[in-house]
Amino acid sequence: MNFLKEKLERIEHLLLSHKEIFNVADLCQYTGLSPSAVYKLTDGKKIPHSKPNGKIIFFDKKAVITVFS
Numbered sequence: 001m002n003f004l005k006e007k008l009e010r011i012e013h014l015l016l017s018h019k020e021i022f023n024v025a026d027l028c029q030y031t032g033l034s035p036s037a038v039y040k041l042t043d044g045k046k047i048p049h050s051k052p053n054g055k056i057i058f059f060d061k062k063a064v065i066t067v068f069s
Contacts, residue, residue: 022059030061031068 016030024038033041041047048063 020061022061022064024057027059027064030064 012029016026019026022030024035027033027038028035031038038047042049042057047059047067049057049059051057
């Protein structure tokens with residue numbers, strides 16, 4: 001069972017590394033930040049984001065990398 005969990009986590013990490021656009025959950029997994037920390041960063045305009053439909057927040061992976069580098 002533990003083997004399957006580890007394998008699934010590796011697959012999830014691999015899939016995440018190929019995404020170009022993140023939602024909040026993806027960004028949390030990618031950076032290790034909590035959702036509240038991500039929302040504070042967006043509220044303070046410290047991380048580039050967009051809300052094309054007015055509700056869901058999206059992040060460009062390249063922009064995120066430049067902020068955290």
